[in-house]
Amino acid sequence: MDTISENRCFGGTQGVYSHASKATGTDMTFGLFLPEEAANGPVPLLWYLSGLTCTHENAMTKAGAQAWAAAEGIAIVFPDTSPRGDGVADDDAYDLGQGAGFYLNATEAPWAEHFQMERYILEDLSDLLFSEFPLDADRQGITGHSMGGHGALTLAAKSPGRFRSVSAFAPICNPTAEAWGQKQFEAYLGSVEAGRTHDATLLVETGALDGVPLLIDTGTDDQFGDFLKTEALAAAVAKRRLEATIRLQKGYDHSYFFVSSFMEDHVAFHAEALWA
Amino acid sequence: MDTISENRCFGGTQGVYSHASKATGTDMTFGLFLPEEAANGPVPLLWYLSGLTCTHENAMTKAGAQAWAAAEGIAIVFPDTSPRGDGVADDDAYDLGQGAGFYLNATEAPWAEHFQMERYILEDLSDLLFSEFPLDADRQGITGHSMGGHGALTLAAKSPGRFRSVSAFAPICNPTAEAWGQKQFEAYLGSVEAGRTHDATLLVETGALDGVPLLIDTGTDDQFGDFLKTEALAAAVAKRRLEATIRLQKGYDHSYFFVSSFMEDHVAFHAEALWA
Numbered sequence: 001m002d003t004i005s006e007n008r009c010f011g012g013t014q015g016v017y018s019h020a021s022k023a024t025g026t027d028m029t030f031g032l033f034l035p036e037e038a039a040n041g042p043v044p045l046l047w048y049l050s051g052l053t054c055t056h057e058n059a060m061t062k063a064g065a066q067a068w069a070a071a072e073g074i075a076i077v078f079p080d081t082s083p084r085g086d087g088v089a090d091d092d093a094y095d096l097g098q099g100a101g102f103y104l105n106a107t108e109a110p111w112a113e114h115f116q117m118e119r120y121i122l123e124d125l126s127d128l129l130f131s132e133f134p135l136d137a138d139r140q141g142i143t144g145h146s147m148g149g150h151g152a153l154t155l156a157a158k159s160p161g162r163f164r165s166v167s168a169f170a171p172i173c174n175p176t177a178e179a180w181g182q183k184q185f186e187a188y189l190g191s192v193e194a195g196r197t198h199d200a201t202l203l204v205e206t207g208a209l210d211g212v213p214l215l216i217d218t219g220t221d222d223q224f225g226d227f228l229k230t231e232a233l234a235a236a237v238a239k240r241r242l243e244a245t246i247r248l249q250k251g252y253d254h255s256y257f258f259v260s261s262f263m264e265d266h267v268a269f270h271a272e273a274l275w276a
Numbered sequence: 277m278d279t280i281s282e283n284r285c286f287g288g289t290q291g292v293y294s295h296a297s298k299a300t301g302t303d304m305t306f307g308l309f310l311p312e313e314a315a316n317g318p319v320p321l322l323w324y325l326s327g328l329t330c331t332h333e334n335a336m337t338k339a340g341a342q343a344w345a346a347a348e349g350i351a352i353v354f355p356d357t358s359p360r361g362d363g364v365a366d367d368d369a370y371d372l373g374q375g376a377g378f379y380l381n382a383t384e385a386p387w388a389e390h391f392q393m394e395r396y397i398l399e400d401l402s403d404l405l406f407s408e409f410p411l412d413a414d415r416q417g418i419t420g421h422s423m424g425g426h427g428a429l430t431l432a433a434k435s436p437g438r439f440r441s442v443s444a445f446a447p448i449c450n451p452t453a454e455a456w457g458q459k460q461f462e463a464y465l466g467s468v469e470a471g472r473t474h475d476a477t478l479l480v481e482t483g484a485l486d487g488v489p490l491l492i493d494t495g496t497d498d499q500f501g502d503f504l505k506t507e508a509l510a511a512a513v514a515k516r517r518l519e520a521t522i523r524l525q526k527g528y529d530h531s532y533f534f535v536s537s538f539m540e541d542h543v544a545f546h547a548e549a550l551w552a
Contacts, residue, residue, distance in 0.1 A: 008497070008525075009533035061532065064340040067540070221284070249284075256337065257285035264343070 001132060004029065010070035011036040014060065019128055023119035024083035030125060031060040031078035032133065035070045044074040044139035044274035045129065046267070047121070047163075049081075049155075051146030053099045056080045059145065064260040068267035074274055075135055079125055081148070083114040095180055096187055103151030104198050106188040115188060121155060141165040141270035145259055146224070147172055147180075149216075153200035153233075157208035165273035167215040167266045169259045170222055173233035174201040180227050201229070204236040214244035215269045217262045219252030277408060280305065286346035287312040290336065295404055299395035300359035306401060307336040307354035308409065311346045320350040320415035320550035321405065322543065323397070323439075325357075325431075327422030329375045332356045335421065340536040344543035350550055351411055355401055357424070359390040371456055372463055379427030380474050382464035391464060397431060417441040417546035421535055422500070423448055423456075425492075429476035429509075433484035441549035443491035443542045445535045446498055449509035450477040456503050477505070480512040490520035491545045493538045495528030 004016040012035040021028045037043050046069065050059050059065065060078045069076045082088075082101030089110035091097035097111075106115035130137045142163045144152035149171025156166040175181020176192050176199045185195030196202050203209065214237065218230050230246070237244045252258040280292040288311040297304045313319050322345065326335050335341065336354045345352050358364075358377030365386035367373035373387075382391035406413045418439045420428035425447025432442040451457020452468050452475045461471030472478050479485065490513065494506050506522070513520045528534040 007529055007531050007533040008495070008527040008537070010537045014533050062337050064343060064536070066533075067340060067343070067536070219284070251284040253283055255283050257283040257290050257342075260340070260343070261284070261286045 001128060009033065010066045012038065012066070012070055014066060016056065021083075021120050021124045023116040023124045024114050026083040026085050026088060026114055028083065028120065028125070029056050029080055031056045032129070033060075033066050033069055033076045034133065035073050035075060037073040038075060038134045042134045042136035044141070044271075045135045046074055046076045046270050046274070047140065047142040047152070048076055048078050049103060049121070049142070049144030049148030049151040050078065051144070051148050052081070053094050054081050054148075055099070058256070059259070062256040062260065063263055065263050065267060068264045072267055072271035072275075074267070074271055075133070077125070077129060079121055082117060088114045096184060100147065100184070102147060102184050102188060103155060104188060107194070108188060108190045111188050118155065118158070122159060139164065139274045141167075141274055143167040143169070143266055143270065144171070145169040146254065150175060150200050153209070154198055154203060156212060157200070157203035160208070163212065164276070165213050165270045166209065167269055169262065169266070170218045170224070170228060170254050171200065171216060171233070172228055174229035175199055176202065177232060178227050178229055201232045201236045204233065204240055204242070207240065209242060210240065213269070213273055214242055215266060216244070216246040217249055217265070218247075219249050219254065219258050221251055222254045224254050277404060285309065286342045288314065288342070288346055290342060292332065297359075297396050297400045299392040299400045300390045302359040302361050302364060302390055304359065304396065304401070305332050305356055307332045308405070309336075309342045309345055309352045310409065311349050311351060313349040314351060314410045318410045318412035320417070320547075321411045322350055322352045322546050322550070323416065323418040323428070324352055324354050325379060325397070325418070325420030325424030325427040326354065327420070327424050328357070329370050330357050330424075331375070334532070335535070338532040338536065339539055341539050341543060344540045348543055348547035348551075350543070350547055351409070353401070353405060355397055358393060364390045372460060376423065376460070378423060378460050378464060379431060380464060383470070384464060384466045387464050394431065394434070397427075398435060415440065415550045417443075417550055419443040419445070419542055419546065420447070421445040422530065426451060426476050429485070430474055430479060432488060433476070433479040436484070439488065440552070441489045441546045442485065443545055445538065445542070446494045446500070446504060446530050447476065447492065447509070448504055450505035451475055452478065453508060454503050454505055477508045477512045480509065480516055480518070483516065485518060486516065489545070489549055490518055491542060492520070492522040493525055493542070494523075495525050495530065495534050497527055498530045500530050
């Protein structure tokens, strides 16, 4: 692991690191905020998965999360959204290839060789974090924005018992039913049908998130509202009678101005579960 | 004035606008955060002047200021740091020309034609803001970072009675005595000597900030610490017995991770003066 930068931030440290990932076969970069309390022993970890076009850097610099994480004494990791580099497949579209890994393990050429983001997050990066930093593996929560909100929901659904709490900002909710997800599933997995086991709404319907507290915020003026299919997830959550709060926030859009506006609530929501 | 974007943010609106400036002879872009309370009438205004290389956007997206401004019911304006465009003089160095206006009125070619940032801030942008938005001209504070911290100190010193409170993050303090300022004064004003009326420490020594509450934060690990000359300002402030707090923050550097860490304190400091 290489240290790219470390900056003092809200009494703790905002670091940026790179490491070689077996899952992706590439070097991967991530940000990690450690609160002051990490100097005295392991602290809880909140995962933040970013959306399309983002790197590890966007949320780290624009979401305002460190203020609240410092107040609650929890760490936040900001992974990248895909493998990157000259030898890695890509596409001219913003919603496929580098910057658009969708937090799944691709099975189709040319993507399968490097686009193994589910394994990267749940195994490689996870192993590194818990061996190299004072983080408590028994106290993990997960959140994310847009594609990363969907990633938070699906990775939690695929890791029973691992995450104590799940939240999302303007998540893609039902990708098998809309153009963003259909395109990505066809490319990465060969068919929309193959994406059904990686669709947050369908996973909720099977009970995969039963027992995990859930918080969702989405703006009423989200410019991608039709893609998100919030209504499908809301219906599935209600039908399943999950412990969940789904909020439609009046006048907010899909930007980091929206994300930062509700970050305090999300960090407090996770902290309650992580410190329980 | 043209509206470039408006995003809902912490219950208020983060806008970006452009307008033609007489002072600079160019179109200028700025960001303005209006809290929810602005819907009901004029609110106080905090000016945030950015540092070298920044545009209106850096602090607007990275300083985390809107959270605290919303809590206090005050607006924040984020001006650009210089005129810009193909017809505007520039320099390959990051610390001269576009992105480095130093908040002064240049007298020397090729800069004098457009680099009139003091007039732009204090007259053009000010006139526009108070005519177009619900802002209370009797309740103004000013802050900034690095070059912009120096701008806050000097523009307040040159506008007796206008700003109720002044603060700065890692400000350049005594530019006639260090390389950054000497280079810029020689270019924009023709000599370091001509910069003496635009040097924050020298202005404090003359009593130009008497009666204005002052808050300064600078990191002990600031990578530009030798340029800043914090010691000169601290001595001048103490000798003048100003109402001031100067804090050296252990382990912090010059980045926005530092700025955001202390933004809550600065907004609260200004709010106390602005709502008095």
